[in-house]
Every structure is written in C-alpha cells, then in structure tokens.
Amino acid sequence: MNSNAFLRTLLALFISIHCGYSKAIKCSAAEQNLKTDSLVAPKVFINTGFENASPMNWEIDSAGRIIASLVYDHERFSQNRANGHWHFKVEAPAGTDITVILQNFDNIWNNTHASQVSSRSPFVFSFDNKTWESRPGELLPGNRLQVKLKMAGPSVYIAGVEPYRISDLDKFLAKIKTSKLVAVTQIGKTSEGRSLEIIRIGNEKAPKRIFLRARAHAFESGGNWTVEGLVQRLLQNDGQSKTWLKRYCVYILPMANKDGVARGKTRFNSNGYDLNRKWDKEADSLIAPENFYLEKWMRKMIAENRKPDLGLDLHNDAGGNLHISRPDGDIRAYLAHMEKLEMLLRKHTWFTEGSTKPGFRNPGTLGEGFMERFGIEAAVYELNYEWAEGLKKAPLAADWISLGGMLPKVFYDYFENP
C-alpha cells in the first residue's frame, strides 16, 4: 500500500467509526427521550444543601406526596440508632399544596424500639428562615409523620424543632463578647476540629458558680435558645442583674456537639459517641474530645478552687422533666437541693412538668457522673419539645428564650441560705 492508499484507508476507517458513534448517540438519546417523556418532571425540589439540614433520600409518589426517608444516626459499638432531627427546604411554586411524609423513625434505644414521633409531634416551618410557626403533624400508620402546607412563597424551611445553627451561636458570641461581663475561652476542639468554648458571665470571684452545658445531642436546639435568654437577661445590667451576679457566676458550654449540628444529625458525635453517656469514667480524647476537654477544664476549675456549686445539662425530650439521678452513697443533701431547684423552677418560670421519680437512675449521664467523679451537684434538665404544658402550646425559640430569661432569679434564690 502506497502512502495515499494508506491515508484513504485511515480516512474511511475514521468516517466509519465516527458515523457509527454518532448513530449510537442519536439512538441512545431517542431512547432516553422516550423514557423521560413518560415521566412528569416534578415541580417540587427538596433542598438539603445548607447548614444543619438533615440528610435524607426523597421521592415523589403517584399521589404527588414527597416521601422523605431520613438517614439514621448510629452509635458506635451498639445497636442504638436515632432519627429525631429533620430540617430541609421545599422549593415549589407559590400556591402549591405540599404533603411530606417523613419516615425511618424506627429508632433503637438500649435494644428497644424508641420512636421519636408520636400523635403529639409538631413540626415548625418558616418561609423566610427567620420567623417560625408551629403546627401539629399527623402520625400515619407505619410510624410515619405527615406534614402538610400551602406554599406561601417559592420555598419553605421545615424542621422538627426551631433550628439553632453554629452560625447562630457565632453571631450570639460576637454580640455578647463586647460586654465587660463576658469572657469566651476556647477549651478544645470537637472530633472534626471545631472550636469548643466556655462562656463566662459575671465575676469569677462571686461566691457561687453554676455550670451549664447545652446541645450534647445535636437535634436538641431548645438548650441553645434557653442559654440565649439566660445570658441576655444577665447582661441587661439593671439593678436585678447586678444583684444576681454578686451572688453567682455562670459558666456555659453552649454547643457540645457542634459536628452533629453542622451535619444535621440527631444524637451522636462524629465518632458515634453519645456525649451524655459514660460520664462515670474518663473520656477518650480521640473518640469523645467534646467530653475530654470539658473534663480537663473542670479539673482545672476544681484545682483553682472554683468548683461549680450546681451543674445543669440542657436537653430536649418529649417528657420535659428534671432528671435527678440517684447514685450510691448519702445523697440526702443533693436530693433536698434538687427539690428546691424544682420548686423554684415552678415558681419563677413556666416549667410545670416535674422531676423523675424516686428510684430513677441513669448512670453515665453528666448529672450523675459530675456528682460521682467531681462532687458537683448536677442534673439533666429536659425541655419538652413537643408541648410546653405551662404555656399550653408547642414551644418555639421565643418560649425557650423567655424561660432562659427567668432562670437568673431561680439561681439567685437557689443559693439563698435557708
């Protein structure tokens, strides 16, 4: 073959391959068109691409309802799994009636079924991501929760509890840091390297000290709103707040499980660790740095003769009780103090729920661990996220802010000598 013949052969080969390829593409596109023509493109989109949005799979059923399958949050080395956080944005034309059915609430808690939804479960929604409203959800067979809304704009945020994100905390910290009464100290980092900080309000030389932790469990934003209300009230710098801060100083770890909050998870830290468990022993610095650094800080406080006189771990559940643990030993003084705390909460706030019954014990929670290991009288305070009985409504952020604003008086009277 001479060089011309060789080139002609090459050209023919190229044309043949190229045309064959084009034909294949056209054929495939035609097939695709046939397939997509038989589907109706949904006018609804679920957006989970933002801070604190919950991971989920979703699809639209033949009735046009959005079936949203939440992704379980798993505990390391146990069968426990949890779904209780949901937070997503629905995008659909204004005027559209939307129905979302949330599923995968078959939680496992200490080897038993422990669903986080009930016939009382509300949901919250916001069309502007600022003003939220609450509405009852509807429990469907199969342990699914249905929420229905008419689109008043092009998008709506929907969540289980009014969200409080890391960006909300950052804004709050930036605002309060300017006060002379406030010191914010970084005590360590989370599993994923986010900053863990302690807020101090008031004079560290005050005779009494209170320690509060919020957000050990990622979905439980109520604690963060309560902390905001408490701090705002203490910083009003009026006669009352000055009197209160002469008696006590407040230390707060405002968001223990920042990684879980960032990723829109329900309960565990990034290593599948429950930050309100295993307080009966030293925390592992790699698996539970959020607890490890808190312990380290607490040991320093104790070494400097600044041990807190009261510790409260703020949580959300569907019961709303003060969880008073009863470890071994003589705890009569502790029980008397907790009784006083409960009485003062009833007197000065809208708290009405009550406390755990005699015999209640939850080893490994911060309340019990702080008492057993550090001699700090402490309790877990659960804020009911479904129903605030004292207000006869499903609570929103403003309600917890108001509760937080009433706590300074509770603490003041708590430390009053009998």
Ligand SMILES: [Zn+2]
């Ligand atoms: Zn909790």
